[in-house]
Amino acid sequence: MTDRIVDTNVPLVASGANCDASPECQRKSVDAIKDVLDERTRLVIDDKWLILREYMNKLNSSGQPRIGDEFLKWVLTNRSNTDRCLQVEIQCDQTGEPLGFPHTQELHSFDRSDRKFAVTALEYIARNSPQKAPVLNATDSDWWHHRIPLAEAGIEIEFLCQDEILKWSSGVGR
DSSP, X not given: OEEEEEOTHHHHHHTTOOTTSOHHHHHHHHHHHHXXXXXXXXXXXXXXXXXXXXXXXXXXXXXXXXXXXXXXXXXXXXXXXXXXXXXXXXXXXXXXXXXXXXXXXXXXXXOGGGHHHHHHHHHHHXXXXXXXXXXXXXXXXXXXXXXXXXXXXXXXXXXXXXXXXXXXXXXXXX
């Protein structure tokens, strides 16, 4: 079983919420979610519920009608089961922002709302070195644009739909 952090765009694309995503990208996202649901992947989240709250803001906790909603219900059910879901302890400042994100010039413009995933990845490494928990990404181009400085900081990103991100980044098709 592998440990992975799932950016919210993955269950959203799997559910068809991103109408710009190709059927192939949607299928890859569905497969990634099924790997979690079928216990081939252990989900890594933070202990402050920053990731979980974002899932809850974007998905339906009833588990219906889409696979992303089923994913959220699964996370809510299994968040304390360490065989299925690992909660990594992170620190936050007084405003609730996660601490530990690399403060480099290259990462200054990295999306603040995605920093919780990056910090969770770094804290996972701090506790499990040299093992890493990659961040799964479907269509968020910000991860692509910052992939080199994120990798230099130790954060591994698994791009499910790299061809689409490259196409969109070049201005074609979006």
